[in-house]
Amino acid sequence: MRSFSKKWRSGSGWLGCLTSLALAVALALPAYAGSAVEGARIWPAPDHTRLVLDTSASVDHKVFALSSPARLVIDISNASLKADFDRLDLSGSPIRRIRSAPRNGSDLRVVLDLETDIKPRSFQLEPNQQYGHRLVVDLVKEGGGGAAVRPPQPVLSDNDAGKRDVVVVIDAGHGGEDPGAIGPRGTREKDVVLRMARTIAELINQKPGYTAKLTRTGDYYIDLRSRTLMARKHNADLFVSIHADAFRTPQPRGASVFALSQRGATSETARWLAKSENRSDLIGGSGGVSLDGKDDMLAGVLLDLSMTASINSSIGVGGHVLNRLGRVTSLHKSGVEQAAFVVLKSPDIPSILVEAGFISNPQEEKNLASSRYQQKVARAVFDGINEHFSQTPPPGTLLAWQKRQGGNGSAANQYRIRRGDTLSAVARENRTTVSELMRYNGLSDDQVIVGQTIRIPAS
Structure with missing residues (x-):
């Protein structure tokens, strides 16, 4: 008995062996358990296609492209396949077929047979309200970002030769793998705001002297910087981003309108000055001022002036939109708010962000899912925009000519x-x-x- 107690305390003998063996098995288990690819989705967009693989945990992976014929290879370490790639709808994407096979005993290789060469990029996403761990692979069209950028041409009005339209870019937030906020009944922000953005664009295009452009026309994701770049590409007079707010409790309610804050403007000015490729960009729109060849002090002054003018104009149009929204729904705040949203950070385009309501509020979620309510909000946003430009039309536009x-x-x-x-x-x-x-x-x-x-x- 004394001998047994001594062995128990020292961890030696048969009990120590069992303990050591159990520890070794426990340490070895993760290495053999591996991860699983449990599902897949495809989101075709105009300039890229996004393939999303649902994984049971974060994974180590490598992605590389091959030519003649065009293929993309995705190697995932220590993983198995539980998804059925044959059930994916590949229409609208450059993917002809998806093949898969085990590799090196415990790894998984996925091969995409492609219609044309692409540039791949990949990253992982943490779990959110709707999905778990995800491996995201973007198939970017070759030459999509390398073509020379031509100065944007003004959109001429059909009514009067030589007088351009006011161009408004409408941005539906989120999209694709990013659902945005999700209401208690499962209503997704990305769906609601896309329908409202389309309606606003239709109303604008029906009005003589206006042209509307959408940043996205379907259910796919565009990164925030690319949204503002699209506004610059279209030589926009106004950028309007449509969202639906959310909070951790269901009580907050009401629509809001945001413009860029001064703090956000300061950080954006610094970012522009730090990136040499921005120096050739114009501020002030078509025919504006180029930063190319300007020293940092002068470029900084020009940017500050442009940012200040854009913010003031944004607050002006935001006030008109907020006033109109107040006629069809409750308001969260009585004035235009300011924040450092990335999509508002164009130095030469007035930009506002409209929160159509709190999707986290059960009653407002019901409203936001209603086509009648969506029409009312869209009409209010359009009326606010039209009111602003009727009073202060941009020079050279049909609206300015008509006012004169x-x-x-x-x-x-x-x-x-x-x-x-x-x-x-x-x-x-x-x-x-x-x-x-x-x-x-x-x-x-x-x-x-x-x-x-x-x-x-x-x-």
């Missing part, structure tokens, strides 16, 4: 009466008087009806 002409019956100076409108409210918003509106439209009294179109004299 006094609005001689042009469609851009007409207003369609909506439910809740009064002639006095319309007069106040357009900086004129009820008597002037009555005289200009041949009205005998100040009564108007829904659907009636009236002409607005120049302010």
Whole structure:
């Protein structure tokens, strides 16, 4: 008994051997357990295709491209395949077929047979509300980023030769593998904001003197910097990013409008000055000022001036949009807020971010999923944009020309009466008087009806 107790305390003997063996097995288990590829999704976009592999844990991997024929090889260490690649819809992507096989005993090799050569990039994503661990592989079209960039050409209005349209870029947030915020009933932000962005774009394109462009037209992801680059590519007069807010508790509610904060402007100025490739970019839009050849002090001053002007203009248009939103929904804050959102950081394009409501609030989630509510919010955003540019049209645009002409019956100076409108409210918003509106439209009294179109004299 004394001998047994001594061996128990020292860890020697048969019990020590068992303990050592158990420890060795425990340490060895992770090495043999490995990871599994449990699912896959494909998100085709205009300039790239994203392949997402759901994995049971983070993985070590290598990605490389081969030519003649075009292929992409994905090697995943210590992994097995549980997904069925045959069930993937490859239409709209450069992938013709996906093959897979074990490699080196415990590894997995996935081969994509491609229609054309691509540039691959890969990274991993941590679990979120909807998905677990993911390995993301982007197939970027060859030559997509290497072509020479031509200066953007103004969009000429069909109504009047030589007078350009006001260009508004509408950005639907999130997309593809990034669902954005998810409501209690499972409503996804990316779906709601895409529908609203499309509606806003349709309203803008129907208005003479305007052209709308969408940053994304389908369910795919675009990185934040590329969204603002697209606005510069289209020589936009305004960039509007549409989102749906969320909070950790269900109580917060109401729509918001954001412009860039001064702190965000300061950091962006520093980033522009630090990157030499930005020096050839113009500030102030087409025909603006190039930073190329300017010393740091002068370039910094020019950027500060441009940033300040853009922020002031953003707050101005944001105020009009917020005012219109307040007529169709509750507001989270009564004024335009400011924050350092990346998508607002274009130094020469006024930019706003519209939070259409809190998708984390059960009632607002129900509203946001409703097509009727989406139409109301989209109409309010459009009306705010139109109100802003009607008052302060950019030089050289059809709207500016029409304002100088006094609005001689042009469609851009007409207003369609909506439910809740009064002639006095319309007069106040357009900086004129009820008597002037009555005289200009041949009205005998100040009564108007829904659907009636009236002409607005120049302010």
